[in-house]
Amino acid sequence: MSGLTMSDYASDGSRNGKKEALMNRLLSIKSKLEDNGVDGMLVSKRENFMYLSGFTGSFSYLVITANHSILITDGRYNEQAAQQAPFFEIVKYTKGINAELNEIIKKCGIRKLGFESLHLSYDKFLDLKEKLEVEELKPLKNVVESLRVVKDEEEINLIRTAVRIADEAFSHVLPYIKPGVSELEVAAGLEYFVKKRGGEGASFKTIVASGKRSSMAHGVASEKLIEDGDPVVLDFGAVYRGYCSDMTRTVFVGRKPCAKMEEIYNTVLTAQVEALKRARRGMTGKEIDSIAREIIKGAGYGDNFGHGLGHGVGLEIHEDPSVASSETAIEKGMVVTIEPGIYIEGFGGVRIEDMIVMGDDEPIVLTASPKDMIIL
Numbered sequence: 378m379s380g381l382t383m384s385d386y387a388s389d390g391s392r393n394g395k396k397e398a399l400m401n402r403l404l405s406i407k408s409k410l411e412d413n414g415v416d417g418m419l420v421s422k423r424e425n426f427m428y429l430s431g432f433t434g435s436f437s438y439l440v441i442t443a444n445h446s447i448l449i450t451d452g453r454y455n456e457q458a459a460q461q462a463p464f465f466e467i468v469k470y471t472k473g474i475n476a477e478l479n480e481i482i483k484k485c486g487i488r489k490l491g492f493e494s495l496h497l498s499y500d501k502f503l504d505l506k507e508k509l510e511v512e513e514l515k516p517l518k519n520v521v522e523s524l525r526v527v528k529d530e531e532e533i534n535l536i537r538t539a540v541r542i543a544d545e546a547f548s549h550v551l552p553y554i555k556p557g558v559s560e561l562e563v564a565a566g567l568e569y570f571v572k573k574r575g576g577e578g579a580s581f582k583t584i585v586a587s588g589k590r591s592s593m594a595h596g597v598a599s600e601k602l603i604e605d606g607d608p609v610v611l612d613f614g615a616v617y618r619g620y621c622s623d624m625t626r627t628v629f630v631g632r633k634p635c636a637k638m639e640e641i642y643n644t645v646l647t648a649q650v651e652a653l654k655r656a657r658r659g660m661t662g663k664e665i666d667s668i669a670r671e672i673i674k675g676a677g678y679g680d681n682f683g684h685g686l687g688h689g690v691g692l693e694i695h696e697d698p699s700v701a702s703s704e705t706a707i708e709k710g711m712v713v714t715i716e717p718g719i720y721i722e723g724f725g726g727v728r729i730e731d732m733i734v735m736g737d738d739e740p741i742v743l744t745a746s747p748k749d750m751i752i753l
């Protein structure tokens with residue numbers, strides 16, 4: 378096995394870079410409290426507390442005020458939280474979360490506490506509303522997410538590694554794609570390799586869609602055996618230190634595809650490459666989407682491209698900004714996918730997907746796997 382090892386991956390993002398990033402994120406969220414009409418914020422969504430504190434456990438509440446940064450978790454995570462979240466006071470709750478929160482509310486003098494209304498269950502909300510000693514419990518949306526939409530250098534480095542692991546998994550698995558092998562076995566090969574290279578696992582349920590199944594845009598790997606002449610859509614990604622990657626390639630088994638499939642492949646490839654070439658910093662998601670969409674329409678397949686061109690990727694596999702109907706401008710440091718496809722029921726489909734980070738003016742393409750037609 379040649380190529381990179383774990384220690385190469387460990388060298389990206391120094392410890393100090395990470396600390397500096399965490400400090401900047403914490404300062405940014407503190408500067409948002411007043412604008413949102415609160416003097417404290419309760420953060421409960423996992424990706425959001427990971428982003429702000431560095432803590433990667435499964436459960437935590439952060440309480441953030443101008444002068445306090447407190448991370449509440451349970452006994453399982455004491456040591457880990459102290460190591461991972463250098464700028465937070467760690468509180469292990471013992472007497473019930475509400476009692477602990479009330480002590481913190483008192484200590485920090487919180488009167489208006491914001492919470493993440495998209496992520497707190499209705500029952501939990503009722504419970505907090507009844508028990509917490511605050512004047513107001515204020516629902517807030519997308520406060521942390523609005524910071525996460527532009528990636529800092531630390532995040533871009535981790536995403537680059539997640540992309541590289543997926544690229545390497547793709548070339549690793551190509552020799553195993555042959556008649557008689559099941560889609561699930563190909564998916565297993567990809568996922569095994571991701572972990573072998575230091576990834577935590579797949580960033581979503583791996584898609585391996587062969588033959589006619591390739592017309593299903595989300596054809597999760599099945600027991601179907603790959604056959605001679607099949608197109609195979611491979612859409613997968615890696616998670617590296619919490620950050621996701623996402624890529625798609627469509628390959629052909631045994632022989633060159635028929636003329637119609639070749640035309641579809643070339644149309645998708647042209648649409649994808651032109652979108653990468655013509656996208657500019659500050660264009661809206663919709664404008665970038667329409668570059669690819671017009672090309673596919675022009676070739677007569679407009680009705681067969683039934684999804685948006687792309688989506689944001691970071692701690693979550695699908696996050697803002699969307700590259701579809703959105704009027705959100707794609708700014709420097711935003712990371713998105715560019716993934717046009719054409720799908721014909723009963724015949725097959727093609728999708729090609731790269732990840733980009735928007736640069737000073739043009740996108741920087743992160744995915745490195747070849748896009749010219751591969752016949753195995």
Ligand SMILES: [Mn+2]
Nearest residue numbers: 623714716730
């Ligand atoms: Mn995608």
